[in-house]
Amino acid sequence: MIKNYLKIAWRNIVKYKGFSLINIGGLALGMASCLLLMLYVNYHLTFDKQFKEIEKVYIVENNQSGDGKIYTFSSTPRLASTFIKNEIPEVAEAVRVVDYGGMGLLTYNNQHLKKAGMFADNGFFNVLSYTFIKGNSQTALNSPNAIVITESLAKALFKNEDPINKIITRNNQTQLTVTGVIANPPANSTYHFDCIMPWVQFEAANTWAKTSGWGSNFNRTLVKLKNPSALSKANRILGSLIARQNPGNTNKLFLYPFKEMHLYGQFEDGKVIGGLINQIKLFITLAVCLLLIACVNFMNLSTARSEERAKEVGIRKAIGSGRSLLIGQFMTESLILSMLSTVIAVALVAITLPYFNTLLGVQIILPLNNLVAWVVLLGIGVLTGVVAGSYPAFYLSSFEPIKVLKGFFKGGGSALSLRKILVVIQFSFAVFLITATICIYYQLKYIQEKPVGFNKNNLVEIPVEGTLQTQSAALINELKQAGAITNGTTLSQSITQSGSNSWGVTWPGKADNQEILFDILHGGNDFTKTAGLQLLEGREFSSSNAADTARKTVMINETAAKVMHLKNVVGATIKWGDQPATVIGVYKDFVWGSPYSKISPMISMYISPGDVIDLRLNPAKSITSNIEIINKTLKRINPAFPPHINFADSDFEAKFQNEKLLGTLANLFGGLAIFISCLGLFGLAAYAAEQRIKEIGVRKVLGASVIGLTMLLSKDFLKLVLVAIVLTIPISVYSLTQWLQKFEYRITISWWMLLMAGMATVIIAIATVSYQALKASLANPVKSLRSE
Secondary structure: OHHHHHHHHHHHHHHOHHHHHHHHHHHHHHHHHHHHHHHHHHHHHOOOOOOOOHHHEEEEEEEEEEOOEEEEEOOEOOOHHHHHHHHOOOEEEEEEEEOOOOOEEEEEOOEEEEEOEEEEOOOHHHHOOOOEEEEOOOOOOOOOOEEEEEHHHHHHHHOOOOOOOOEEEEOOOEEEEEEEEEOOOOOOOOOOOOEEEEHHHHHHHOHHHHHOOOOOOOEEEEEEEOOHHHHHHHHHHHHOHHHHHOOOOOOEEEEEEHHHOOOOOEEEOOEEEEOHHHHHHHHHHHHHHHHHHHHHHHHHHHHHOHHHHHHHHHHHHHOOOOHHHHHHHHHHHHHHHHHHHHHHHHHHHHHHHHHHHHHHOOOOOOOOOOHHHHHHHHHHHHHHHHHHHHHHHHHHOOOOHHHHHOOOOOOOHHHHHHHHHHHHHHHHHHHHHHHHHHHHHHHHHHHHHOOOOOOOOOEEEEEOOOOHHHHHHHHHHHHHHHOOEEEEEEEOOOOOOOOOEEOOEEOOOOOOOOOOOEEEOOEOOOHHHHHOOOEEEEOOOOOOOHHHHOOOEEEEEHHHHHHHOOOOOOOOEEEEOOEEEEEEEEEOOOOOOOOOOOOOOEEEOEOOOOOEEEEEEOOOOOHHHHHHHHHHHHHHHOOOOOOOOEEHHHHHHHHHHHHHHHHHHHHHHHHHHHHHHHHHHHHHHHHHHHHOHHHHHHHHHOOOOHHHHHHHHHHHHHHHHHHHHHHHHHHHHHHHHHHHOOOOOOOOOOHHHHHHHHHHHHHHHHHHHHHHHHHHHOOOHHHHHOOO
């Protein structure tokens, strides 16, 4: 019986090659799109899941009150981990981690590699179970001069040598002994590094950290509980820890599951409100919808061909075939088409995955050696076949043999109505995606074109390392003399990346209960000139001014001046912590953090050398020649460190990565959804033209024009597309308005966006249907009527 099913199913597939190809093509594209999206979803859902006992691991979050809100940060005081271990018996381990400032030059046998590093307490590997290839995880960070490296770094530095106990020189000054080699961290993990060093190495490079108190938050604290059930008790103790150790400090610590941080990392007023999970849910919905669109194509084309299959069903029933056998036959055809589509879909995914990875900046692999993956893939293939073939199978098997064989059957009205509904659903989804693409594009364009407050063009940044710790001023002067730059300055961190702030700024007239969070960015000589900031009042820092170099003066931004409400800001004395400082200048606001959020008040002090050197390239020369001069000068002044130059405009563009990603995916899969929908529409139009071939012949003989016949064949489909547009507009407006609410600066949904989406859909539909309509209209009527 099964053999007979397969044989007949294959014959029908071969007999109707055109429809079979459309069905297989549509299903393959839908399944490939679904698989790509689900691989991307799985990539994020399995974030940090490679660690053992990850359900016991927590990160300490820090709730800080101010501005009438509660801000949540992952930064904690360095002292917190010790007190957590001592005061909470349920804690198995608590460690400090710093995942910034670890970029350094590693040298071994005259080989120099610049690699990213982290600093952590010696219990780090008890909390996060990285796989050790060599060395002992329990003792790897015990020595103050230890270093644990990744497998890829070990191969790069030592080739085939055994790395254990080898000496690596870091930043041309500190000798570190390799005590462990770990497997490369997966791409879908929170921490990305090439090496891990003991906490004391961080304190050695940052002496201020040794004496920092409870008010200084700069490191992450990871905690491993003996049992997750102790979470509530641990949080009760943690909530009052800072207040007990530092009276008057209202910050409250709490444990948050480390495995949830990637997907549920967005907090508002101290409570989690979501995060990347919202985007993941959107992609899951998109994947399901794309697969359903492909299934709808199958249903539509199968039921459209019902008249051709009606006599087959009638004869089969007349000679004794039951309905269940007919359902089995039609489902077999559907499953064969689905399995063929699955094979093609896997091939498409394998071909497009490298491009997809590059586009999204991820490292997804096709798990072909994973049995579970094959079972899931087979399940998707079978499920698709069952969903796509269920309605056609039950519909076709319901025909009454007497009516069919007497010729009374003319395509059921219920099938026709269902086909119309399915076409409307298909194009509704397509219209929504087109509208979303337009909205995302203009929102991104609006933010990108919004003034950023500083001139990011022709601005480059160099990290302060090696001899630049003492030679940064010499470098700037030499580059000025060489004509490569017009100005240069030193900064405490990149002008494109925020990350430092403080509650400790007070000023005359500030209310006792007023807490304002200030961003902190320190600068050196020519701070505003180099960055392209507009100096509104006063002056900027100067190395020749003793008050500036003694850090007794500050500059503030426009927002800070407004917050302080001082009659004469310049010349006013304010306090930062316990240190009084005189305001010497006010500069115009600029975007330092998220371009989607309101600009925070900012305060700056003089710094030299800082962590970053900013250089304003000479516009009178080409960028290439300027960079060439900078590289040559760096190699001479700082020979041990390979030149590393960042362009501010490129780094600033990284702020739009998430929205660009969303827009790219909307474009890509929106286009695929439209293509798959049009593929089904193309098939339906072809079938409709074929069914009306004699009618077209008669009309043409009676004088009907080609344009008139084309409109006749197209209008029914265009009506369905117009219905889809009308139904989707309110849904699109509501959904996209909700999405825009998360941005402080946003566009509004305009009528022309909806019109543009509707017109694009109509044009695409007309182009799809018109080909078949024109083909039928231009056919010779003699061929269609000669049998009459």
